[in-house]
Amino acid sequence: EIVMTQSPATLSVSPGERATLSCRASQSVSSNLAWYQQKPGQAPRLLIYAASTRATGIPARFIGSGFGTEFTLTISSLQSEDFAVYHCQQYNKWPSMYTFGQGTKLEIK
Amino acid sequence: QLQLQESGPGLVKPSETLSLSCSVSGDSITTNSYYWVWIRQPPGKGLEWIGYVYFSGSSDYNPSLNSRVTMSMDTSKNQFSLNLRSVTAADTAVYYCARRSTVGFYDYWGQGTLVTVSS
Numbered sequence: 577e578i579v580m581t582q583s584p585a586t587l588s589v590s591p592g593e594r595a596t597l598s599c600r601a602s603q604s605v606s607s608n609l610a611w612y613q614q615k616p617g618q619a620p621r622l623l624i625y626a627a628s629t630r631a632t633g634i635p636a637r638f639i640g641s642g643f644g645t646e647f648t649l650t651i652s653s654l655q656s657e658d659f660a661v662y663h664c665q666q667y668n669k670w671p672s673m674y675t676f677g678q679g680t681k682l683e684i685k
Numbered sequence: 686q687l688q689l690q691e692s693g694p695g696l697v698k699p700s701e702t703l704s705l706s707c708s709v710s711g712d713s714i715t716t717n718s719y720y721w722v723w724i725r726q727p728p729g730k731g732l733e734w735i736g737y738v739y740f741s742g743s744s745d746y747n748p749s750l751n752s753r754v755t756m757s758m759d760t761s762k763n764q765f766s767l768n769l770r771s772v773t774a775a776d777t778a779v780y781y782c783a784r785r786s787t788v789g790f791y792d793y794w795g796q797g798t799l800v801t802v803s804s
Contacts, residue, residue: 619794667789
């Protein structure tokens with residue numbers, strides 16, 4: 577099983593500033609990585625797939641990068657609606673045992 | 686627009702079977718490009734993949750749950766379902782159904798349903 581580790585567990589940032597979230601894989605997953613946003617009481621929403629491709633309707637301020645074992649989600653200028661929990665997920669291990677990180681909570685500073 | 690909706694009991698007794706269904710609208714579950722999955726999230730914790738079912742009838746489950754899980758599809762109702770046997774308090778979670786692309790990410794999710802295991 578590939579273990580996904582996200583850091584930090586909680587990130588406090590002021591609106592308008594930039595947030596940088598990290599996700600590390602225990603072995604290479606190539607670019608087979610997705611990011612999800614989850615707000616309280618809601619299901620996760622796909623933000624990024626293939627490490628850097630924004631899903632339909634996702635604003636350009638969400639930027640994914642990385643390859644192999646190190647990945648980053650950058651939110652360039654935080655809006656109030658961006659404060660949420662962010663999960664990374666690898667889908668490199670065919671056929672089905674795709675694993676999630678434990679999540680990073682992005683909170684208002 | 687694709688929509689998924691979970692349904693089932695919100696309370697299950699220990700040692701019994703948790704049964705949930707997911708109704709899909711806006712696409713057929715027999716489309717041969719997608720997998721239909723269940724994912725759960727214990728309160729305050731991360732996401733855990735439970736398993737998938739595919740239009741061909743094939744399925745696969747998380748090894749940690751494999752002996753207790755069964756998933757199936759009802760194409761006449763455009764639904765798929767989850768049965769988790771011999772539940773304990775550790776199975777208390779929000780259960781989500783979702784669609785997985787052939788590549789592997791989850792692009793559509795149901796709203797989730799909280800299932801509590803308690804006597």
